[in-house]
Amino acid sequence: MGSKVKVLLEHIDKPGIRGYDVYRANGGYRAVEKAVKTMTPDEIVNEVKTSVLRGRGGAGFPTGLKWSFIDKSNPTRYLVCNADESEPGTFKDRYLIENIPHLLVEGMIVSSYALGANTAYIYMRGEFRWLFPILQKAIDEAYANGFLGKNILGKGYDLDLYIQAGGGAYICGEETALLESLEGKRGNPRIKPPFPAIKGLYGCPTVVNNVESIAVTPWIVNNGGAEYAKLGTEKSPGTKLISACGNIVKPGVYEIELGLPVEEFLYSDEYCGGIANGKKLKACVPGGSSVPILPGELLLKTAAGTARNMSYESLSDGGFATGSMLGSGGFIVFDENACIVRNLWNFASFYHHESCGQCSPCREGTGWMEKVLHRIEHGHGTLSDIDLLVDVAKKIEGNTICPLGDAAAWPVASAIRHFRDEFELHVKHPELVRHHYMNDYTTPALQLV
């Protein structure tokens, strides 16, 4: 993978790119001109379908396909952008909005036109308080230059774009909970079907897309879906923003062409720069806290021994037994002193806190898992607790309205599968693994296990 095509961040380093003039001078809003003046909405939907762009929020569902489900018999349709970015390990959307807000605005216009939406909302997590004026300024500039509002570019298309603030709830990143929240209610996910494409915001057909997915659409309109599909791999076309964090030399947001070897991403100076402080790689959660954890050796190579790369298919190679997922691109790296048990307890506490409480398997199960993990981490666990955790996780998975239950269960099952020794050590020899923090764990000699 030698090429370094940048779909999203090509102009990120240009001084003033946050403002309209510089953005425009670098080809900004050309996609709106091309779309509104020369293309029909269906042609854009087809280009996005051809691109095989997969939703960048985490699920990886093809964006064009999602768009094609929208019920066109209803004249009132909505596009809602999911900027609720809250998946632990993920901080890419924030980076885009902060540094190149017009890209999202342009994407919203192009995408709304394709869907026939005349009103669109960007639902942004409320904590991003400093981003609201930045994004609002970009929207105001787009209005002032005739790219938003009535009769855009004199072609008779109207679009109003608004930002909506969330209130601090991870669950609102789930699309139907987001819509509930946007309607001024608690973020309780809805039962599907009906899917939002049929019955979404205010009961009208609605598409909900992640920031990054929407920000890609101007490039696809400008260059064509076929060009986009040439990037990356066959099953994972294009580029992806990866937010890398944890025990690495250079945490940050990187745009990679999908298919980049994991080893290159982790160790080359262009990206993560290797493990910080000269330590060894222990494990990695490659796609946000919800995806299975992989021990270092399974991160770099699949169970079959082939080099793993950064793509949907390669990271999931081996299924949940020996693989993981690309997810949201939240790449969390653990060094040799990271405690897997404490991290899992931390994540369980996160999911317990964020469970909306609608479904009992999730509401109760996440709490049980948190308690059992607390016990194990603090030296009061029993060996049967480890199996109890697996059992509880299994009973949450697939038994809830929304995927939060699965997201809480997967990390537990995988951590125990790959690091059972460490859990047993916490139970059998708590005095040997005494540590107070997540990053001061040392593994004693293995013969003690």
Next chain:
Amino acid sequence: MSEIKFKPETMAKVEAIIKRYPEGRHKSALLPILHLAQEEFDNWLSPEVMDYVASILTIQPIEVYEVASFYTMYNLKPVGNYVLEFCKTGPCCLVGAEQTLEYISKKLGIKVGETTADGMFTLKTVECMAACGYGPMMQVGDFYYEHLTEQKVDRVLEYFRNSDPQKVYKTDPLTIADLKN
């Protein structure tokens, strides 16, 4: 207690927010208006403030209570002049957030969830703020304070002590010479 009423300029914002939604869908304005209310009325939502918001939106008070109690950004109890919202989620802990939190707690002499006796600081922990690459971190007002070290915590708290909270809440830490690093 003085009458609970938005200032005219805030009321103008409220009206503009309500116009973002279709006719009859004004309840959508609830979350944004609660943010404005919290900002205007001492950084927390008392039952009286929530009732006032309900009256503006012509919805039942319970519709406001159930929303305000669901979302963590709304304070349902009085808080200190500065609310330190410290991230305690995994990725931040990998780079030392637990130690930094302990340091802040010891320095202020309060536990998580408490407010200092002088009413200056409230210490809260929060879940992932999408700053995982820049931890340890906390939010104070509109901005994130990232890459926290003990020295930086000292400087930040000192700066807060000598400032007006309303101004600090709106000040980008990157513009404060002393806090750049």
